[in-house]
Amino acid sequence: MRRRLMLAMMGFTVVVLLVQNIPFAFYLTGVERERVVTTLERDAFVLAGRLEDALSKGTAAGDKTAVATVAAYSAASGARVVVVDEEGVAVSTSDADQSRVGASYLSRPEIAAALQGRIVSGERHSNTLGITMLYVAVPVLSGSTTEGAVRLSYPSQEFADAAARQVWGLIAVAGVTVLLAGVVAAVFASGISRRLRLLQAATEQLAAGELATRAEERAGVPEVRSLARTFNSMAERLAALIDLQRAFASDVSHQLRTPLTALRLRLDAARDLVDTDPVGATERLAAADAELDRLGTVIDGLLALSRAEAEPAGVHDVARIAQERVEQWLPLAQEADVAVRYQGPDSAPAVAVETAVEQIIDNYIDNALGVSPPGSTVTVLVEASDRVVVHVLDEGPGLGEAERGRAFERFWRGSPSGGGSGLGLAIVAQLAAASGGTARLEPREGGGLDASAAFLAAPERSGSG
Numbered sequence: 001m002r003r004r005l006m007l008a009m010m011g012f013t014v015v016v017l018l019v020q021n022i023p024f025a026f027y028l029t030g031v032e033r034e035r036v037v038t039t040l041e042r043d044a045f046v047l048a049g050r051l052e053d054a055l056s057k058g059t060a061a062g063d064k065t066a067v068a069t070v071a072a073y074s075a076a077s078g079a080r081v082v083v084v085d086e087e088g089v090a091v092s093t094s095d096a097d098q099s100r101v102g103a104s105y106l107s108r109p110e111i112a113a114a115l116q117g118r119i120v121s122g123e124r125h126s127n128t129l130g131i132t133m134l135y136v137a138v139p140v141l142s143g144s145t146t147e148g149a150v151r152l153s154y155p156s157q158e159f160a161d162a163a164a165r166q167v168w169g170l171i172a173v174a175g176v177t178v179l180l181a182g183v184v185a186a187v188f189a190s191g192i193s194r195r196l197r198l199l200q201a202a203t204e205q206l207a208a209g210e211l212a213t214r215a216e217e218r219a220g221v222p223e224v225r226s227l228a229r230t231f232n233s234m235a236e237r238l239a240a241l242i243d244l245q246r247a248f249a250s251d252v253s254h255q256l257r258t259p260l261t262a263l264r265l266r267l268d269a270a271r272d273l274v275d276t277d278p279v280g281a282t283e284r285l286a287a288a289d290a291e292l293d294r295l296g297t298v299i300d301g302l303l304a305l306s307r308a309e310a311e312p313a314g315v316h317d318v319a320r321i322a323q324e325r326v327e328q329w330l331p332l333a334q335e336a337d338v339a340v341r342y343q344g345p346d347s348a349p350a351v352a353v354e355t356a357v358e359q360i361i362d363n364y365i366d367n368a369l370g371v372s373p374p375g376s377t378v379t380v381l382v383e384a385s386d387r388v389v390v391h392v393l394d395e396g397p398g399l400g401e402a403e404r405g406r407a408f409e410r411f412w413r414g415s416p417s418g419g420g421s422g423l424g425l426a427i428v429a430q431l432a433a434a435s436g437g438t439a440r441l442e443p444r445e446g447g448g449l450d451a452s453a454a455f456l457a458a459p460e461r462s463g464s465g
C-alpha cells in the first residue's frame with residue numbers, strides 16, 4: 001500500500017510536471033532567441049550610427065576608428081560583424097584576417113534587403129564557418145539615403161545553450177519536486193497503513209471474542225477515524241446484543257428449571273405413593289400435569305418471543321380484529337361471570353407485524369380476565385386518529401407504579417402462583433415495538449388497569465389477518 005501510493009504520487013507529479021514544463025521549455029527557448037535578436041538589432045543600429053560618417057565620406061575602408069569600433073564590439077559581444085557600403089562591398093569585418101574586405105556581399109539576401117532600407121533577421125547555416133548563425137542586418141542611413149549596411153551574426157549554439165541551461169534548471173527543480181512528492185506520499189501512507197493495521201488487530205481481537213475491544217477514534221486521517229468510529233459502534237452493538245442473548249438464555253434456563261424440578265418432585269412423590277396411597281398418587285400426577293401445562297405455556301411464549309421480530313409488517317384493521325377477539329373470549333368470560341364488550345369504530349387500519357394485534361389483545365384480555373372479579377366488565381376500546389390505540393380496561397386491583405414498570409420484563413409475575421409464564425407482556429412489548437408502535441400500562445380511573453398498544457394509522461384500508 002505504501003509503495004503503491006508512493007509510486008502513484010510520484011507518477012502523478014511527473015505527468016503534471018511534463019504537461020507544465022514541456023511547453024514552458026519551448027517558450028523559454030523562443031524567448032531567449034527573441035532576446036538575442038533584439039539585442040543584436042539594437043547593437044547593429046548603434047554600430048550603424050557610429051559608422052554613418054565614415055561610410056558617407058567613403059573612407060570607412062581605411063578609417064582606423066571604424067575598424068577599431070567593429071573589432072571592439074565583436075570582441076565584447078562574440079558576434080561577427082560585416083559592414084558593407086551602398087554597393088554591397090565589404091568595408092570592414094570583425095574577422096582576424098581582413099581578406100573579405102573588398103569582397104561583394106550583394107549575393108547575401110539579408111545584405112541586399114538591408115541596402116534597400118529593411119531590417120532583416122533570421123538563422124542560416126554559414127558555409128564559411130560551418131555552423132548555424134543567427135543574423136541581423138540593418139541599413140546605415142544618413143537622412144533618407146542608404147549609405148551601407150551592418151550585419152551581425154551570432155552562433156545559434158550560444159543562445160541554444162543558454163536556453164538549455166534554463167531548461168536543465170527546470171528539470172532539476174522538477175526532479176526535486178517528484179522526490180518530495182514520493183517522500184510525502186510515503187510518510188502519509190505509512191501513517192494510514194499503521195492505523196489500518198491497528199484497526200485490523202482490533203477486528204481480530206473482537207472476532208476472537210474480546211468484546212471490550214475498541215479502536216482509537218482520535219488519531220489518523222478523517223477517513224480512518226470515521227472507520228474507527230463505525231468499528232466501535234458496531235462493537236458496542238455486538239456486545240449489547242450478546243449480553244442480551246446471554247441474559248435471555250440464563251433467564252430461560254432458570255425459568256425452565258423451576259417447573260422441571262417441581263415436576264420431578266411430584267412424579268417422585270406419585271411413585272412412592274402409587275402402592276400405598278393410590279388416591280394421593282393420582283393427586284400428585286394431576287399436579288404434575290398442571291406443571292407440564294405451565295411448561296408448555298412457557299415454551300410457547302418463548303417461541304412467540306423469538307418469532308415476534310421475524311414477521312413482516314403490513315396493514316391490519318385493529319377495530320375489526322378487536323371485535324373478533326371479543327367474540328372469541330365471550331364464552332370463557334361468561335364462565336367467570338365477567339362481561340366483555342367492544343367500544344370503538346368499525347374499522348381502524350394500522351401498521352403492524354402479522355398477528356401482532358391479535359396476540360397483544362389476547363394477552364391483555366387473558367390478564368384482565370385473570371384479575372376481574374365476578375360481575376365486572378372488561379372493555380376493549382379502540383381509538384383512531386393519526387395513531388390507532390387499542391385499550392383493554394378491567395375493574396381488577398390494578399398495578400402499582402413500580403410493578404407497572406417491571407411488568408413488561410420477561411418472566412416477571414405479580415404473584416408466583418397461577419399458571420402464567422410471565423412472558424405475556426414481554427411478548428406484547430416486543431410485538432408492539434416490531435410493529436413500530438408502543439405498549440403501555442396505566443392505572444384506570446376508578447380502579448383497574450388500562451393496558452394499551454398504539455400503532456401507526458395506515459392511510460387506507462386493506463385486508464387484515
Ligand SMILES: Nc1ncnc2c1ncn2[C@@H]1O[C@H](COP(=O)(O)OP(=O)(O)O)[C@@H](O)[C@H]1O
Pocket residue numbers: 363367368371394396397398399407412413414415419420421422423424425426449451
Ligand atoms: N390487568 C392486570 N391487572 C393486574 N395485574 C396485571 C394485569 N396484567 C398483568 N398483570 C401482572 O403482570 C404480570 C405479568 O403479566 P404477563 O407478562 O402477562 O405474565 P403472566 O400473565 O403469565 O403472569 C402478571 O403476573 C400480573 O401480576
Ligand SMILES: [Mg+2]
Pocket residue numbers: 363366367420422424425
Ligand atoms: Mg399474561
